[in-house]
Amino acid sequence: MEKSSEKIENNEIKEDLKNIENIAFIDINGAKIAIELLDSQKYENVEAIPIRTDFFGKKDFITLKKGYEMGLVEIKELDHSTVNTVSCKNDSVVPLILIDGDEITGAMQNRIINDTLLIPAKSTINIHVSCTEHGRWHTRGEGESSRSFKPSLYSANHSTRSRKSRASYEERDYQGEVWDSISEFESRSNFKSMTSALNDSYENLKDKQNDYLSKFHIEDGQNGVIFIVNGEIKGLELFYNHSIYKQYHEKLCRSYIIEAIVExxxxxxxxxxxxxxxxxxxxxxxxxxxxxxxxxxxxxxxxDFGSGSGLIWEDELIHMTFFKDFVINEVII
Incomplete structure (x- = not known):
């Protein structure tokens, strides 16, 4: 009996050690988080490591996609259109969460959200965006509805988000970085959009993306992910809770997969x-x-590794991203 008890105890110790080896403790400007790394998922040159944290956000938010589908959220051009600012109306009874890098399409040209935001319930706010369609500045229809946006199927690709993140931290103008990144991605993928639209690059590689996408699934309680491409850590994505993460899982995967296909x-x-x-x-x-x-x-x-951003509200981490600096010819971009 003693040997049996000792064996059980040793197994428990081994399991505890295994758990410790898979938990990282980080402090995000005062918000302390324990991150558990789950079993990795691999396909071709992409590895995704699902993560979950020791906090389980209880606040209610509505996402852009759900708010749009329910007719509670509208993003549109200002009365006097400008590239880097649009109007966002949240008619929901809960805050609207907008995620850094999320793309909106239509209106005068496609844009991405510059920073993760919580738009208060029953409010309208002008928000900062970046253009992801350099070659268009006109609507594709008539009437007021043509000045409104709809949620895209995609987020900005990893290299674009990484470059935008670094420029934002250094307080540099990053609209040019976004345009340059999209142009360089087109060159790397041997594809040219008629309007230099990032969305077109995604559509061009959609079938190949789908081959990868089916290999990366959502784990129980997962609220984030680490992506490794070509054996290099590329980015960390962390969300307030499992519910919100689930709604962004596919977009996030595509934003790294599209880079993996090209490189x-x-x-x-x-x-x-x-x-x-x-x-x-x-x-x-x-x-x-x-x-x-x-x-x-x-x-x-x-x-020294990279840069990131996030949003904290009422002492809770709502969202965080962290990217390895994007490098071209050994030069950090």
């Missing part, structure tokens, strides 16, 4: 210790915090 290389397995070090070093980043135009505070941060 396909032989894959080396990444060392788990290296991954944990990258996560835990986030705590040592240089942080900047500023009042959001919606609810809460937007944070920007940077370290």
């Amino acid at each position: 396909k290389k032989s894959v080396d397995n990444i060392d788990r210790l290296e991954l944990m070090n990258v996560l835990e070093n986030i705590s040592d980043s240089e942080f900047k915090s500023l009042k959001s135009i919606g609810l809460g505070d937007n944070i920007k941060f940077s370290n």
